[in-house]
Amino acid sequence: MRLGVLDVGSNTVHLLVVDAHPGARPLPAHSHKAELRLAELLDADGAIGPVGVDRLVSTIAGAVQAAEDKGCEDVLPFATSAVREATNADTVLARVRDETGVDLAVLNGEEEARLTFLAARRWFGWSAGKLLVLDIGGGSLEVAFGIDEEPDAAVSLPLGAGRLTAAWLPSDPTDPLEVKALRRHVRARIARSVGEFTRFGGPDRVVGTSKTFKQLARIAGAARSTEGLYVQRVLTRKALEEWVPKLAAMTVEQRGDLPGVSEGRSAQLLAGALVAEGAMDLFGVEELEICPWALREGVILRRLDHLPTGQAALN
8 A cells, every 4th residue: 555654843844655565664755854953943932823824724735735646545644843833733724624624633752763763673673682863853862762663762852953953053153151051951951861861781782763864864974864764874982082073164155065064954064963972872872773763764654553453455
């Protein structure tokens, strides 16, 4: 069956169309996305402003049309931190539903972490042992740990790269005092949650998902995306510690010229690097491996797991 998953995230609205059935890996068939950076469009009261809502509704309508054009039998729409934390979330969701027919399911932070963990577990398999999974989005940082498909511990922290950039790093080039203050804030916030994970012992494998980790690994020397999904890509803490001061000394435009860094994400890269560095340091991680699958794939896999026996074959 052909499924679409519509991810309304803090940075992008992304429709991923896959051909899928239980017991097989989802095969990507089409990708349709637009960068809205909703986490940066919240006003002083924490609401998504009129311009942001208009753009969101228009983008979702376009994604729905794309899903129909590509023959999707069903679309799984969900929203993450930027929408769930907006003070006008109910109004935004109602307008999206009224004007596009899409009823967005708003995932809470723990659900995000658990579904991302499921995707990483399926990608690496049981032989990976105990997994520690880190995911840096535009609005939040998700952390999950466990040996099964359901993690033993999962948390979501308000440490997304877009959110932190807007609130803590307004200068370009960045003011060193702003960087120092954000570094202190990030580490203090992560440190509060470390104990929830260390009581389960150390991981056998540490995994990083999300665009932020992929870009950091790429500038640190990992293989480019054109070399395929199955090439191992790693990010070491040593390399990250060397890159953080370099990124802090660059302008946004200069970061956008780095290999693998898109223009739309270049402003957020420093904040993302500070979160990645803090998480790896406080969790005692020397090296992590990049996982191509993340939240969207987790949503698809969960849906396939709940299909009645034989339903996929009938479709």
